Amino acid sequence: MSRILTGIQSSGRPHLGNILGAIKPAIDLSKQPGNESFLFIADLHSLTTIKDGDQRREFIRAVAATWLAFGLDTEKNTFWRQSRVAEHTELCWYLNCFTPFPMLNNATSFKEKSDKYSAVNAGLFVYPVLQAADILLYDAEIIPVGKDQRQHIEMTRDIASAFNHQYNDEVFVLPEARIDDRLMTIPGIDGQKMSKSYNNYIDLFLPENELWKVIKKIKSDSTPLEEPKNPDTDITFQLYSLLASDEQVAEMRRLYEGGNYGYGMAKKALYELILDRFATERERFNYYMHENPDALEAELQAGEEKARAVAKQTIQRVREKLGFN
Template identity: 75%
Template structure:
């Protein structure tokens, strides 16, 4: 059917929003007959904001362990660390030389992040924005084009990056007079869930409002108890549709469980504390196997490395073919 590529940054441990919005859908897509899935950990991208090497290694291990815990079949997919395939950075340099500066200046993500960094830096604003952040879309384009990816599942906020990838690839193709790079198509799932965080905003590491389902049970419960709720008295009926705990519970629960929980809310005499406890218990029960697998991979680094290195060999086999085509046309062979 298609060659599909998905990447996830190593800027933190995966949270419930990442799992429901990206990881699970990507794994489901990889299992469809005929799909050829390439799934990678974008650890090079994280260097624009994360400088500590030990922290990055921990995050990479946690991300890899999460994919494997949720059933990623590495015999059917190519799964690797971006930094272990040097062709990513080689192609990024070639693409840089075909990328107009105004295109990068107009990137919405760059403008948003640079404005935020400048505001936070105050008197050090001039040095707050690094060149890696500016050329981020070019490395992202290299990630995609290196594997002849045809379909890129993304959220609406990433549509521009795919358009930029197509523009950059098209410029190089026209320059060499041959279609040596495949122009990818964005797949925007309009039904993609926006997962609320514990404060009601979109769940994000940036907002520090996320739920890490792999935390030890007592730590996980502490996070769940911080979910924002209103001041409706215990004995009064409550509106489940405006409550964050109910919204999160509904994402994981069965239809029957949702009906029962809605009835408890609307009947009164049921407090938000009880709802949070039920949500916590649901996470622990629903993801018992995944939590066990995650712990296995996090504590068995040799097994985790074996899975990643196998994928990195497969990734390099494909990447080297693309680089060979580009080098030949650009006169580097």
């Protein structure tokens, strides 16, 4: 059996890129026989950027509702809020004391922002250590990540190895990164990588009229209606191809190349495809977010009990080595 761990930050409502790139693959992986998945909402990590408590609560609920809307089996897997399991921050402090300063100073997540030191808080600097605590606390063996997170998993292994070496014991399991090169970058409505920071994302759970307004903003060129168009360079076609069947994609390509097919028509097809494909998920999301938030809270609290039970066992091992037991 493989123990798999994935965390999603609560820095906003999940968008199409988050869902296709992280949430859906993690749920698919959790359904494979022999896998045991630990899936958490990384709300402590969001504190490095978001200070408003009401906003954070809303984002936490939206992230949780998205996982449940896409069919996460909370009976088989463990699903919780990071902040509700105090062992995350306790282990983070212990690991801080085994993490060399140069390692954190060279972390890409810090270096990208280090040109503006006044805007960098200590939480951002030790972000990789909290991430290591998240992983090591649950004896996770496999961590599905994007290429940009490979360094953080290597740092986690280095920190765990240093601790194990100090006490000449296998206190921590050394995790392995699983990077799926098949996952392509999901384009945003402006052609850049879909991201909250670029404000170019598609929120699948918007009301229909608001969703259509976003779809209509997808960038396109000025090719006249009657002329053939190149589907391979068009953002709407790229997004449509990620969601449609092979037959639907082939038909859309034929329409682009045949002429007399406008980008507005393609956007309408994408909009209708989203409503059709994600109809069930949109209903479930609305149920947990608006109709029955108590059911959402109950799922999280049940998962937190399960997570806490595992985390306490790890902390007991660590305290024993450190002399804090």
